Amino acid sequence: MLSEFLLAEMNRLGTQDALPLHRQLYEALRRAMLDGKLGAGERLPSSRDLAEDLSLSRNTVVAAINQLSVEGYLASRVGSGTYVNDNVPRAAPSRGTRNSGQPATLQAGRLSTRGIALSSTFCATELEVQPFTPGMVDFSAFPVALWQRLQNKHWRMTYPDMLDYNTSGGYAPLRRAVADYLRVFRSVQLEADQVVITSGTQQSLELCARLLADHGDTVWVEDPAYWGAVKAFMATGLAIHPVPVDEQGISPSAGDSTHPPRLIYVTPSHQYPTGAVMTLPRRHQLLATARAHDAWVLEDDYDSEYRFSGPPISSLEGLDTDGRVLYMGTFSKVLYPGLKLGYLVVPKPLVAAFKQAHYDLNRPGQMPVQAALAEFIEMGHFASALRRARQNYAERRQCLLEALKPVLTAGGPYISGAEQGLHLCLRLPGDIDDRALAQRVAQQGMTVRPLSAYCLQRQDLKGLVIGYGYAPLADIARCGPVLAGMVEQALQA
Numbered sequence: 001m002l003s004e005f006l007l008a009e010m011n012r013l014g015t016q017d018a019l020p021l022h023r024q025l026y027e028a029l030r031r032a033m034l035d036g037k038l039g040a041g042e043r044l045p046s047s048r049d050l051a052e053d054l055s056l057s058r059n060t061v062v063a064a065i066n067q068l069s070v071e072g073y074l075a076s077r078v079g080s081g082t083y084v085n086d087n088v089p090r091a092a093p094s095r096g097t098r099n100s101g102q103p104a105t106l107q108a109g110r111l112s113t114r115g116i117a118l119s120s121t122f123c124a125t126e127l128e129v130q131p132f133t134p135g136m137v138d139f140s141a142f143p144v145a146l147w148q149r150l151q152n153k154h155w156r157m158t159y160p161d162m163l164d165y166n167t168s169g170g171y172a173p174l175r176r177a178v179a180d181y182l183r184v185f186r187s188v189q190l191e192a193d194q195v196v197i198t199s200g201t202q203q204s205l206e207l208c209a210r211l212l213a214d215h216g217d218t219v220w221v222e223d224p225a226y227w228g229a230v231k232a233f234m235a236t237g238l239a240i241h242p243v244p245v246d247e248q249g250i251s252p253s254a255g256d257s258t259h260p261p262r263l264i265y266v267t268p269s270h271q272y273p274t275g276a277v278m279t280l281p282r283r284h285q286l287l288a289t290a291r292a293h294d295a296w297v298l299e300d301d302y303d304s305e306y307r308f309s310g311p312p313i314s315s316l317e318g319l320d321t322d323g324r325v326l327y328m329g330t331f332s333k334v335l336y337p338g339l340k341l342g343y344l345v346v347p348k349p350l351v352a353a354f355k356q357a358h359y360d361l362n363r364p365g366q367m368p369v370q371a372a373l374a375e376f377i378e379m380g381h382f383a384s385a386l387r388r389a390r391q392n393y394a395e396r397r398q399c400l401l402e403a404l405k406p407v408l409t410a411g412g413p414y415i416s417g418a419e420q421g422l423h424l425c426l427r428l429p430g431d432i433d434d435r436a437l438a439q440r441v442a443q444q445g446m447t448v449r450p451l452s453a454y455c456l457q458r459q460d461l462k463g464l465v466i467g468y469g470y471a472p473l474a475d476i477a478r479c480g481p482v483l484a485g486m487v488e489q490a491l492q493a
């Protein structure tokens with residue numbers, strides 16, 4: 001019954017669009033779930049049975065199932081198979097159905113299938129500004145009065161063209177300041193003209209996805225992954241292929257090459273969320289793999305300003321000899337996330353196309369804010385903010401490490417990724433329910449994230465992702481031991 005439906009759908013899709021087989025099966029399975037032919041909680045036939053029933057190769061079936069798992073439609077349970085996720089909503093009977101006052105959850109049926117995937121996976125529940133929330137910075141350290149003065153000054157001096165959209169890739173002095181910083185501190189090889197100012201990493205990623213890949217092309221993402229990147233790729237219609245990360249960073253195997261990438265997204269300086277630093281041999285291997293597939297590499301260097309121990313690490317872009325790495329960074333981690341300013345470094349041959357498409361797609365503006373930021377950097381305020389922040393976060397990090405010490409044992413729990421950034425990862429044994437532990441921690445007014453929640457496909461990682469950016473030292477000193485105690489309890493249970 002199911003296979004008949006799938007075959008009919010695939011047949012229809014195959015005639016309508018020239019979609020590859022795995023994409024046809026993906027669409028057909030998704031339709032089966034949305035139409036209720038495969039209900040929430042229902043078990044999917046095994047990939048072997050599906051392959052046989054549909055006369056497809058097992059690889060094709062596995063690729064479709066993987067993509068649906070990444071997007072949150074399916075979930076695997078170890079040893080028992082793959083199931084339709086409980087939160088997959090049914091589609092509305094027809095597009096024309098009027099809103100008859102149903103509760104918001106039922107309205108999900110009116111979303112596009114992409115909308116459903118985007119709104120049902122990896123959702124940030126609410127703004128959680130409490131001890132240990134990963135990714136949060138210390139808002140209290142931002143020099144508000146100085147920033148206000150600079151903003152006022154640039155608003156007073158604003159010329160009419162500063163109030164218009166801009167076609168130039170951003171305010172020229174800001175692009176120069178970013179280029180100078182990246183050249184010196186991150187060994188990025190660039191000229192200021194290659195910098196495109198964006199509204200942050202999401203926009204940088206979406207620009208890359210839209211301009212460098214077509215609908216249905218494959219992007220390799222790290223597993224576990226930064227959900228912001230996964231969503232940007234889902235939104236642009238790319239097929240997401242998870243590639244496992246080990247202690248040296250992304251680790252593609254020969255099997256991964258059967259899903260040739262058009263894009264490879266990595267966080268080499270401090271893998272998000274495990275914190276792995278990509279080693280030099282792995283960097284060279286990755287560039288060689290990208291070359292072999294003629295793929296673009298998207299390097300997200302989101303928190304490289306904070307390095308606390310170990311030798312300094314340069315950018316992956318600095319090793320690239322054939323201009324296939326696009327480097328991106330953000331001001332979110334040194335200033336504040338709501339500033340919504342980031343930058344993308346584009347290889348020279350692509351600069352004109354990126355500027356034009358950025359203008360047409362995003363209508364970039366905010367020139368007075370960019371001017372204030374350029375002056376903030378030129379006057380040395382950025383460097384001092386960074387110095388202060390480094391000192392602050394170093395103390396908080398040390399305090400958290402001390403608090404977690406009692407939990408660590410040889411061959412048992414350990415910490416990864418504490419050399420850099422604003423979070424570390426407490427790695428726990430495979431039999432710990434890290435989601436339940438994170439929920440218990442939340443009941444005590446702290447936010448940690450379960451490592452398994454970042455995993456797209458693999459099921460072997462358990463742990464807690466713990467941030468030390470937001471909470472003051474005193475709070476870390478008070479809450480750290482409570483957190484450690486709760487972890488110890490979970491280990492003993």
Ligand SMILES: Cc1ncc(COP(=O)(O)O)c(C=O)c1O
Pocket residue numbers: 134135199200201202226228267272300302329330331332337341342
């Ligand atoms: C890997 C990664 N990239 C980028 C960002 C955020 O960048 P933006 O604020 O510019 O969107 C984060 C935020 O936590 C992140 O973890």
